[in-house]
Amino acid sequence: MDSPADDPDAVVVGSGPNGLAAAVLLARAGLTVDVHEAAPEPGGGARSARLFDADVVHDICSAVHPMAVASPFFRGFDLAAHGVELCTPEVAYGHPVDERHTGLAYADLERTCARLGADGGRWRTLMGPLVEHTTELTDLLLGDLRRPPGFTAAALLGPRILALGTGVDELLFRGPEAPALLAGVAAHPMGRLPSLAAGGTAVLLGHLAHAGGWPVPRGGTQALTDALVADFRAHGGRLHVNSRVTDVREFAKARAVLLDVSPRGLLDLAGRFLPPAYRRALEHVKYGPGAAKVDFLVSEPIPWREPELAKAATVHIGGTAAQVRAGENTVAGGRRADEPYVLLAQPMAADPSRGLPRKQPIWAYAHVPNGDPLDATDVVRRRIERFAPGFGDTILAARGIPAADLENYNANYVGGDISGAAVTLRQLLARPVARWNPHTTPLRGVYLCSSATPPGPGVHGMAGLHAAKTALRREFGLGLPAGW
Structure with a gap:
């Protein structure tokens, strides 16, 4: 676990592929960034483990990565x-x-x-x-x-x-x-x-x-997570594991908070502060x-x-x-x-x-x-x-x-739904709710970057990219780092 940073510019809650993608982009843009992960290790749905034998690597969630x-x-x-x-x-x-x-x-x-x-x-x-x-x-x-x-x-x-x-x-x-x-x-x-x-x-x-x-990473899906974490840290990012977040107000001093969580997770973290219509829309999100x-x-x-x-x-x-x-x-x-x-x-x-x-x-x-x-x-x-x-x-x-x-x-897998929310036409066009920029929330500086937002499930990092792009522009007047 990295030592805490004083008043980071941005905080990412959740270290799945989308959360780590957002963190990498924010850190590469020159911001001070903290990532908080409730589990003992990062990765969310992109982890590997030696379940039965020290010589055999099993992927815990995602396994094949087109x-x-x-x-x-x-x-x-x-x-x-x-x-x-x-x-x-x-x-x-x-x-x-x-x-x-x-x-x-x-x-x-x-x-x-x-x-x-x-x-x-x-x-x-x-x-x-x-x-x-x-x-x-x-x-x-x-x-x-x-x-x-x-x-x-x-x-x-x-x-x-x-x-x-x-x-x-x-x-x-x-x-x-x-x-x-x-x-x-x-x-x-x-x-x-x-x-x-x-x-x-x-x-x-x-x-x-x-x-x-449809390739598999040599050594297991964990290789993807390890590469993202290494790059994040190389650009000054700080990763905190065993760090469960229960209230978005914990990061009131950060200019941007990006949440790699399900709609239910957003309600848990910030439900009481959300406008009633947006809160009701999150409550009506259907899980698959x-x-x-x-x-x-x-x-x-x-x-x-x-x-x-x-x-x-x-x-x-x-x-x-x-x-x-x-x-x-x-x-x-x-x-x-x-x-x-x-x-x-x-x-x-x-x-x-x-x-x-x-x-x-x-x-x-x-x-x-x-x-x-x-x-x-x-x-x-x-x-x-x-x-x-x-x-x-x-x-x-x-x-x-x-x-x-x-x-x-993984708390994002509500009832075992590994897609973050049911993949229906309606919930693709309005994911998780009907909003011009679905990665924004009604709370200033708070963004959603999970698979519950476009483009939906998969190990692609794109929800993290879209949310980071919006946060960089709106909160810091910056664009994405070179190469993106």
Whole structure:
């Protein structure tokens, strides 16, 4: 824990990727900055740990990071210059559909099209133009939503988001693999399918599979956090762990306070000082389904029935596109799905340093209703075994964390909602409330920089960048540091 600074210019509460991104930018702008983190270590949803064995690294929350390549914040930060190596798997993500069909999204677009056979040309038509314009499109989708799209972006994004967001895309394909691949990506935000919000996710993450890939950081997600913390400290920043903040007035002397917290967290810190209309709007923010996390230590790679899945760092287990939709809609309705969608990561497919040949980490979570107390270990094991017979025989150790308990690990995960608030069209356009600049609050000098603000969930640092940009301009008359 760093020693306290006298009256810092700015304070950041919460050290998740967005909080640290904001802190880095403020410190690089020449301000004195303190970061306060309630947990014993920084990182929020970007931490790693040796859960079962000293030789094996498990990611605690986020594991695979396509937006660490694409995000304007991380492009400006330059992870490679900070010693972070992003390991890109040969297969960005895979999706076993049934016992005979498996969808594979290779990092190479043409290889993906070849694998899809008769649907390859349609996949190329869908993804190819997005890949060609990836920087423009990613900058727009990860923006603060106040900049209207240019003609090219609108022409590319509009029809695709509409098609994927309404289910029309299924009519484009003959086989089951391509629709399942798209449904598996669209399910990442956890919510009803199809929806325009999910369609936007499928467009963004789906094309990034072929434009930078879906990499894992060598050594674990913690490498991202460590790089951000090191840069923050190198520019004079001070990090305080085990430092729980209970009242925003603790920092009355700071000219800017940036909160990497959920809407409920903002109410806890400053609810009594907020105007009634804004407070009521925060109270009505809806939280989405929860993630029931499971970590496995296994004796060998997962024995997938389809051997090519061993090359994927990410696997979506949900069956056909229709089965993915049915499971997601059941959970969004507040009930457990009989066969829930499972998001799985096998990081050693790209980063062998995570473990040993006979001791390997497997990361997974199942989608469940918000606040569900279910320990999903057996559910996830059974879902994997459907497509990898014998997986249970490889398990050396396992740990399940119910959605209801994720909030104890990170207060931003209300009821296990790792997105910070439900990802719906309304709550993307007004996130967390309807406000021209959603990173501002009615309190002078107090800003919100969590995934509850645009552009939403993901390890991209962009909510931190948008909030820092606003605070620098309004409170200090400064712009973003060079490179951003």
